[in-house]
Structures are given as C-alpha cells and as structure tokens.
Amino acid sequence: MANFLQPPRLRIGEETEEERRATWLELFYDLVFVVAVSQLAHNLHDNVTLSGFFGFVALFIPVWWSWIGSTMYANRFDNDDVGHRLLTGLQMLAAAALAINIHHGLSDSSAGFAVCYALGRAVLVAEYIRAGMHIPTARILTNSYATGFAVAALCWLVSAFLPIPWRFGFWALGLIIDFATPLICTKLQIQLPPHPSHLPERFGLFTMIVLGEAIIAVVDGVSEQKWDVFSAIAAFFGLGIAFGLWWVYFDNLGGTPIQKARTEGKVGPMTIWLYTHLPLVIGIAATGVGVEKVLLSEQQIALPDAVRWLICGSVALCWLTLGILHRLGVIRYCKIRAKYRIAAVPIVLAIAIFGKGLLPIAVIGLLALVCLVQVVQDFSQSRPTTRLSEPEI
Template structure:
C-alpha cells in the first residue's frame, strides 16, 4: 500500500496492453452490491406486475450506475493509497444506505434513497477532482465528468426535499444527466480508453453477482415448497436457464469492442457495449424472480399471466441484450450468434403470448429449451473443423 499523499496514476496506452485483474479492493467493494441487488429482487417479488417491474427498473438504474461510476474510475486511474481506500469505504457506506432504502424506495424511504445516491456521487466527484488536480493530461475528461455528475447529484439532493410526483421527475432528469455525461467527453475518452482486459472482467463479475441472485431464487423457491416431481423438474429447468445465460455470456466475453474503438477511433462501440449491460443485468435479476415465482406456483394449475410474462419477458430481454453485445464484437461467429440471440427473444415472447393455460413446469420447460438451443448453437459453431487439401495445392 502506498502512502496517503501519493496521487492517483493515469493508466497509459502502454498499461492497457498488459493483462490486468480486478484488485482485492474492487472485489470487496462488489460485496455491498450483492445486498443491493437482493433488495431490488425482493421488491419485485412483492409486486409481480408491470408497475412493479417498472419500479424495479427505476431503482435498479441508480444502483447499477453507482457501480459503473466507481468501476470506470478505477479502470482509468491506478491508486491504492489510504485516501483511495477511505473514499471507497465511503462509497460502500452510501451503497449500503441505498440498499437499506430500496424496500420502500418509491415510498416513505425515497428521500433516504435520494440522499444516499447523491452522497455516493459526491464521493465520486471528489475522486475525479483529485485525479484532475494531479494528472493534467486527464483534466479535460475529469472536469467534464465532475461537472455533469455534480449537476445530477444536486438534482437528487433537491429531490429529497420535494414531494412526489416532482421528486421522481427530478430523479428521471438526474439519471438522464448521469447517463449522458460521458457522451459530452467523447473526444477525451478516445485518448483515455478503458483497459481492454480489466473492464470486461469487472463487468463479468457484476454479471456473476446478478446470476448468483438467480441461483438464490431457485433455492428459495424450492425451500418454500413441498417437494414433488414437478417442482423438482421446474427447479432443474430454472438452474438450466441461469447456466445457459452464463454460458453464452462468458463464452463471448472479451475486450474486442475496446480494441476496435482504439483501432478505429470509434468510442460509440464501447458506449453501446457498456450501456447494453444494463438491460442484461436487469433481465437476469428479473428472470431469477420469475423462476422463483414459477417454483412457488401450484404446479397442477395454469401459471399466472403475470408470472409467465415476467419469466418470458425477462429472459427475452437478456437475449436481446446479448444479441446487441455480440453485434458490437468482431470475433468469429459473433454476428451469426447475434441473430440467434434475437431469434430466441422472439421465441420466448411467443411463449408468453401463446402460453396461457400452460402449467408452470411446461412454461419454464419451453423457456429452458429455447435457452439450451443457444448453448448448442455456440458449441456447433465453435467445433473444430478440418479441411481436405488436394495434393499439390
């Protein structure tokens, strides 16, 4: 560990060529998001409806963006001094406060949720200002980020003292400002592109956190039921859905979009890759809740419409996001796989549309088959091929 006064160091293009893993501090920081995601899923469990899903998404975005902010900062700036550790500890406290206020985040706990998010942004702003002071080359980028995030933080802070519906209007405007801020500094981002191995690993780790919530949902669903053949089969199907999502995501994870952006000077590729992870993790978390609701349903009666739509719609959202992610890659078969992913989205939405009256195990079974086809397709395309060569050629 370095001393308190040592300034952050900018990761140069030479550093980006080296392989880099997540630090122990980053992994420790991720733990608080396990709780936050769990609380978000709990909210959705209590209100499986369109309004419940929209509320789940509305609260999910600031939680995810809190993680993005710290992750992107750590990706660009190398620092493990006492000051950095204390700032990360403060960020963990703000995320923990977010998690505490999520359960009634759109009701009585909304002011606490807004204050927690605003304080988390304030800590991030301090980090960017600190980096800009010590690293002149990064100052144009850090100034834009600090300015945009300050505007958003002030909107969230103000919202804590305003009654609905204007409170949520300010939240919406604040979220938009946060999400748009990076686009105000695109020409500076090209000079300071993310690390090609570190950033995909960090996104993969957050995806694992959300997939973990899906596994917990299966266990919770089974533990609250009397075991029977249909329940056990449905639980196995639920695990297969999670496993297939893990397979098709991590078998195609890599830094190709970042490398492409560096080679072609197109920051939009990185932006699409980054922002498409939002619907992906929302879909995975919601799919976990959908699986749990299927397992809690009476297996001898038709599955409720709301549960069927939650499961199918969430899985469809996952594969739509995966299709876009694969489209941003330039590795072999990526564009072909993108078409298959989007095709699966159409299939699972069709199951939601025409699956009325089906038993829970039948619905989750059909969704599992659609997911399994993606794994088989990936295996088929990845198989080794041999070519016969005629003599003399």
C-alpha cells in the first residue's frame, strides 16, 4: 500500500528511452469517452444538417480536449498513487456528467454541459498544482498550465449563468485560452517533452474509440432494418471504409514528432501532430454516423443529399488531415503517401457534388473503393505493421 502513497513523480527524462504503455487506469478512464463519443454521434444522427454538423463539432471539441488534458498530464506525472487515482475518478465523474449533458448540449442542457466541463478542468488544475508541489524541476510548467486552465475553467463556469448566445461566447473564449496555454509554454515543453512511445499509443487508443463508432454504425444500421442483398453489400462497404482508415492511420503512427522535440528542440511538429488529430477524429466519428444513415436509407431510392454530403465530407476530412500529417512528416514522412491522401479529397468531394441521384450502395461503394486504393498504395510502400512505426528517411 505504501507504494500508492507516494507523491507524483516525473515520468519522463531518464525513463524516456524505455517502452511505456497505457495503464489500466487510463484504459478505464477511456470508457467514459466511449460513451461521450457515442452521445455526440447520436446527436448528429438526429440532425443531419449543416447546423447539426457544426453543433456536433462544437460539442466534440471540449470533449476531446478534456481527454487530451488528462492524457498529457498522465504522460508526464502519472505515478498511479492513491491521490492520482482519486482525482482521476473525479475526472471520470465530470466526463460522465459531460456526456449526459451532450443531449441538448447547445440548448436546454448547455448550462449543465458548461459546469461539468469546468469541473473537469478544475480537477486537472488541482493535479498540476499537486505535481508542482512535489517536483521542483517541473514547477514552472505546472504553474503555467494550472493558471491557463484555471482561467479557462472560470470562463466556462461563468458562462453557465449567462443567457444564450453570451454563454457560447464565453465557451469560445475558454477554449481559446485552453488551446493557447500549451502553445505559450512551448519553451517549457522542450525541457519536459512527452514520452515518445506512450503518447502515440494514447492517441491511437482515442482514434480506436471513434473507429469503434463506425463499427457500431454498421451493426446498428443493419440490425434496425430487414436484411437484403443491398443492405449486406452496403454493410460490407461500410466496414471497408473503417478498415481502410484504420490501416492507413495505424500503419503510419509513430513517435517521430516527440523525438524531434527531444533531440532537436522542435516543438512545432509535435504541436501540429497533436492539434491535427482533432479534425481527424471528428471526421472519423462523423463518417460512422454517415455510414449508419446510408445503411438506414431506402436502398432502392437515391441517397438523400444531406446524408451524401455528410459521409463524403467526413471521409474527405479524414484523408485531408492524414495527407497533412504525412506531408509535414508528423506521422510517417512520405511525399507519395501525402499525394495519394490529398488526391483522394477532390475525388470524394466530386462524389458528393455529382452523385445526386445515386443509390446509397453506389455512394458507399465508391467511397470504399477510394479507401481501398489508399490501402493498396500504403501496402505497396512498406510492409504492414501493427507496431509504432519508425520514421522513413
């Protein structure tokens, strides 16, 4: 028991060269976000419009940033002591309450959503203060993070007592402060860069959560209607899209950006790698909703415009972000891969623009074909691997 009473310690530095994996507590913590992502997808499923998509994004950002906050803290300071476990339990409660308030999160439940997000950030602030008290070498970084995140949390808490649309204005201000805090502390991050194997794995696990929504979408889409040949083939294509995104992302995942921060003092690639994951996971989650809507559509009638634009736009967003990550070298650097990813974007958007009148199976089949081409190209460049990949020179 004494081991669990130890104060927080720095998990990076001398240990950085060692392999490090996600803890059972981190995996347990992720379960709350499985529910939160599911709630976000449900909201978008009920309102497949442009405003519905923007609402989905508006709620997705704070949910994702809540997960990022706890993940970045654990990467540096997690010691699995009693204090950290209890504080993580409080964060799980805040995240669960956040998920509950996602439904009507931009209307009736918006005040509750704001309070829950603020409480989660307040717990994170307490963790950073606690770490700074016990780790003098990290105190400047922890104090800077605690200050920035506390101001952001205050903005969210105040917003709960303001009417709409002023409430959302304070949400935006709070998020700007939240996102800007790590950017302001880039010099401090060079001194204490994240762990190069642990962080990519954690980001991969969140990506797996949103990919899981695509699998659930296929199961729900097929189970909620009568089976026929068209439904079965469309379900196969839907799984193919998810499989293609999984293949390309995980075959190129690695810790190169963090290694550059450690060895070359370049925080930029690491920052781009981190923030570009936001549109990527948004695209994957929205793709899952699009797949389900396609499977629930009448297979003998042209796919509704809103659904066609949702699934095509979401898939295009995924390939665009993956292309950016390839081109900038913040996942496996490869100009050829980047060209293929970027080239897929106008092709997918062309399906959305000129695909009016196409049957659901035709739309999802064409998207699956685009994903297949990406997988074949990726396979032709290197041997498939499920391990964290090393950078290509």
